[in-house]
Amino acid sequence: MIKYSRIFKFLVLLFLANQILANVLTTLNRGDGQVDTLDPHKAEGVPAINVLDDLYEGLMTHNQDGKLVLGTAEKYEVSHDGLRYMFYIRDNAKWSNGKKLTAHDFEYGLKRAVDPKTAGTRATTLDPIKNAEKILKGEVKPQELGVKALNDKMLQINLEYPTPLIFEILSNTVSFPVYKPSAEKYGDRFTQPGNHVTNGAFKLKEWVINSHLTLEKNYNYWDANDVKLKVVKYFDIEQPMQEFRRYQSGQVDLTSNVPTENINYIKRSLKDELITGPYMAVYYYGFNVNDPLLRDKNLRKALSFAVDRKIITDKLLRMGETPRQHIVPKRTENYENPVIEEFELSDELRIKAAQKAFADAGYSKKNAPTITILYNTMDSHKQIAVLVSAMWKSILGVKTELINAEWKVFLKDVKEKRNTQVFRQGIVGDFNDAYSILEVFHSESPSNSIGYNHVKYDEYINKAKVENDSDKRMNYLQKSEAQLLNDHAVMPLYTYTVKKLVKPYVGGFNANFMNKNLSKYLYIKYDKDAVKDSRKV
Amino acid sequence: MTKYIFLRILQAIPTIWIIITLSFLLMHAVPGGPFDGEKAVSPEIQKNLEKKYNLDKPLYKQYLIYVNNLLHGDLGPSFKYKDYSVNELLYDGFPVSLTLGLSAMLLALLIGVTFGIMAAKYQNKFIDYCMMLFALVGMSVPSFVIAPMLVLIIAIKFQILPAGEWQGPFAFKYLILPIFALSLPMIAYITRIMRSSMIEVLRSNFIRTARAKGLPEWKVLVFHALKPAMLPVVSFVGPALATIVTGSIVIEKIFGLPGIGQHFVQGAINRDYTLVMGVVILSATLIIICNLLVDIVYVFIDPKVRYAK
Numbered sequence: 001m002i003k004y005s006r007i008f009k010f011l012v013l014l015f016l017a018n019q020i021l022a023n024v025l026t027t028l029n030r031g032d033g034q035v036d037t038l039d040p041h042k043a044e045g046v047p048a049i050n051v052l053d054d055l056y057e058g059l060m061t062h063n064q065d066g067k068l069v070l071g072t073a074e075k076y077e078v079s080h081d082g083l084r085y086m087f088y089i090r091d092n093a094k095w096s097n098g099k100k101l102t103a104h105d106f107e108y109g110l111k112r113a114v115d116p117k118t119a120g121t122r123a124t125t126l127d128p129i130k131n132a133e134k135i136l137k138g139e140v141k142p143q144e145l146g147v148k149a150l151n152d153k154m155l156q157i158n159l160e161y162p163t164p165l166i167f168e169i170l171s172n173t174v175s176f177p178v179y180k181p182s183a184e185k186y187g188d189r190f191t192q193p194g195n196h197v198t199n200g201a202f203k204l205k206e207w208v209i210n211s212h213l214t215l216e217k218n219y220n221y222w223d224a225n226d227v228k229l230k231v232v233k234y235f236d237i238e239q240p241m242q243e244f245r246r247y248q249s250g251q252v253d254l255t256s257n258v259p260t261e262n263i264n265y266i267k268r269s270l271k272d273e274l275i276t277g278p279y280m281a282v283y284y285y286g287f288n289v290n291d292p293l294l295r296d297k298n299l300r301k302a303l304s305f306a307v308d309r310k311i312i313t314d315k316l317l318r319m320g321e322t323p324r325q326h327i328v329p330k331r332t333e334n335y336e337n338p339v340i341e342e343f344e345l346s347d348e349l350r351i352k353a354a355q356k357a358f359a360d361a362g363y364s365k366k367n368a369p370t371i372t373i374l375y376n377t378m379d380s381h382k383q384i385a386v387l388v389s390a391m392w393k394s395i396l397g398v399k400t401e402l403i404n405a406e407w408k409v410f411l412k413d414v415k416e417k418r419n420t421q422v423f424r425q426g427i428v429g430d431f432n433d434a435y436s437i438l439e440v441f442h443s444e445s446p447s448n449s450i451g452y453n454h455v456k457y458d459e460y461i462n463k464a465k466v467e468n469d470s471d472k473r474m475n476y477l478q479k480s481e482a483q484l485l486n487d488h489a490v491m492p493l494y495t496y497t498v499k500k501l502v503k504p505y506v507g508g509f510n511a512n513f514m515n516k517n518l519s520k521y522l523y524i525k526y527d528k529d530a531v532k533d534s535r536k537v
Numbered sequence: 538m539t540k541y542i543f544l545r546i547l548q549a550i551p552t553i554w555i556i557i558t559l560s561f562l563l564m565h566a567v568p569g570g571p572f573d574g575e576k577a578v579s580p581e582i583q584k585n586l587e588k589k590y591n592l593d594k595p596l597y598k599q600y601l602i603y604v605n606n607l608l609h610g611d612l613g614p615s616f617k618y619k620d621y622s623v624n625e626l627l628y629d630g631f632p633v634s635l636t637l638g639l640s641a642m643l644l645a646l647l648i649g650v651t652f653g654i655m656a657a658k659y660q661n662k663f664i665d666y667c668m669m670l671f672a673l674v675g676m677s678v679p680s681f682v683i684a685p686m687l688v689l690i691i692a693i694k695f696q697i698l699p700a701g702e703w704q705g706p707f708a709f710k711y712l713i714l715p716i717f718a719l720s721l722p723m724i725a726y727i728t729r730i731m732r733s734s735m736i737e738v739l740r741s742n743f744i745r746t747a748r749a750k751g752l753p754e755w756k757v758l759v760f761h762a763l764k765p766a767m768l769p770v771v772s773f774v775g776p777a778l779a780t781i782v783t784g785s786i787v788i789e790k791i792f793g794l795p796g797i798g799q800h801f802v803q804g805a806i807n808r809d810y811t812l813v814m815g816v817v818i819l820s821a822t823l824i825i826i827c828n829l830l831v832d833i834v835y836v837f838i839d840p841k842v843r844y845a846k
Contacts, residue, residue, distance in 0.1 A: 036619065037618065039619060119582070121574070136581045209621065210793075210800070211703045236793065246700050249700035251702060406569075408567075411574070426575070
């Protein structure tokens, strides 16, 4: 009897140990949970979009390398004129509650996204779909959107104009389907745990604002067999330094960023865990081209050419950022930056070119203007502004006034062109396409903070927007970039890098250009000792 | 006493109303709006957003709508956390801050009062100097220094306790560091207040009488001196309690705790008008309640205090 009791106890212990180990090895702790909304049609920040990419899946999605692939749609057809798309929903696509996911759900989602009552901030992304723009302006009802479910499987999308970026748009959170019964029953609260029904690889279990989100594997997801993680936890940690501390203490396995102040220590002690790569995002200084002083193209050129970008990237940032004079990042798909000979000058000649342009603008070291640089509160912005002003001072004799503003005050000042001669800006491309960077400077773009207004530029952008031929399209985009850069309307400084700390036991991670790392591709390697050792950093 | 409490509550109503009005005006006077972002939205989207949150109406109408909703117990939707109302955010966040604040205050009272008594009893001796040094350190080193140091040493170097995270009010190991960091300055204050108050009381005639009667020293301290010596501590603890339970911004940030202190700061940064107003109303109400409680506790501690019948 005693013998059987011992065997029973041993089996129970074995079972429990196995359960604990299984949980440890299928749980991933991520540090990018600063989510303000889980409504896919209202989300705008990178963290919210990352979590939504785990919870939902559009007709198109991204693979491990951040490239576009079919998502909930199994195939599609395009009409000859490029204005009508037919998507076929997968037969085994389901919501997290087990209900069948149909083309009607996508129709409902897209119409909800453009409905003015939803008040989604990124709804204009859907402008290419027939009537979307009119619906947003309140001229037409949302039911008139050019989207129709022909049956449960087939979804027809009609466009206003041929749209090369349509697949990118359909992978965006704003195009995600929404579970109608839940959205109608709970209104704005349909995204709270318990009410939230999703169609992605994970479903929402818990959401504690300012603390964490817990996602559980969605066994009803069409590709659930390939999803290895059972639990993904996103921690809401604002400061990279605090995220780093949690990483060191073993509470976070994958960070969203790396604290620059600790970069030497990280490069020295955690070099195998530091992963960096290029990012579809650019840091630049905008010139207020309508400012009486900066209206002069020569002055803008002088200011831009006086700055040695390498000092900023190599001496200050030191995380593999690429010094840039072009505005579109280097590895952008289907694109090559236009060749601008002056950008290839040696440092010596570049400085001479800057001084010549300065003289052409009617200035000299003795007769140099005072220029303001506006930036929002952050150490790195301040350090960059100090470096830039030092270079302007030594090469041109330009005096600078540095204005530091709190974030919302900064945004208001930039919008209202107050205190803005030169100001810090950054663009993160929504899509891996030059258009998503260059359209910002179109005269009608609400994000055109520099006030740039050039007929030719607008014309190239308008043509690129509707051109399906990739060569012709690239040509328009190149011409527009060349125009912008030859006008020296902006002063690009560098392209950002994706930088993360990843524990050695996390598998499937790939730093990609779009910074998309869906949890469905990640896993914990089945190596208990590796887990144990690496947690003792 | 009942009449006194009733009158105090009546007095609190105009105070809270003035606070609401002032905060409403100040929040709307701050430059920048809740929907300004790095990527500017198109005018039609801006219009839709403003319509949804009543920001398209004149300020006095927005104020009237807000006050009307408030009278119905509705603090409005959060502009930042679009899936939650302010009521829900405070309902979720307040227990966290309350757990932290009450635990820290309790710990501070226990340690602070004990240290204060010991320092007073052994005035100008080694123990007194140790206590005063501890109090000086606790008061002068800010929590944004103490908390990261605790994390570095306890959580990262020795990995004894976690560096942060909220796992509920009963996950003690997650609460030890934040509670200790939060209570340290309180312990220091209470020790100093208790010491000086106790020294004064110990010189009183009634203590001399108690000693002359031959009572043991511990009985003199606990049964005779403690009660009157606690008066200044109670005056300090009342408002301090209200402040501490409405969230410590620094501690919550460093340890990643979802209390309402973070809502206050983030709300102001994000121009989340309704959220900031909600936290202000809650804090003001708590401060008024705590002050009232202090006045009531006075009656029980000090026989000289009596309120109009």
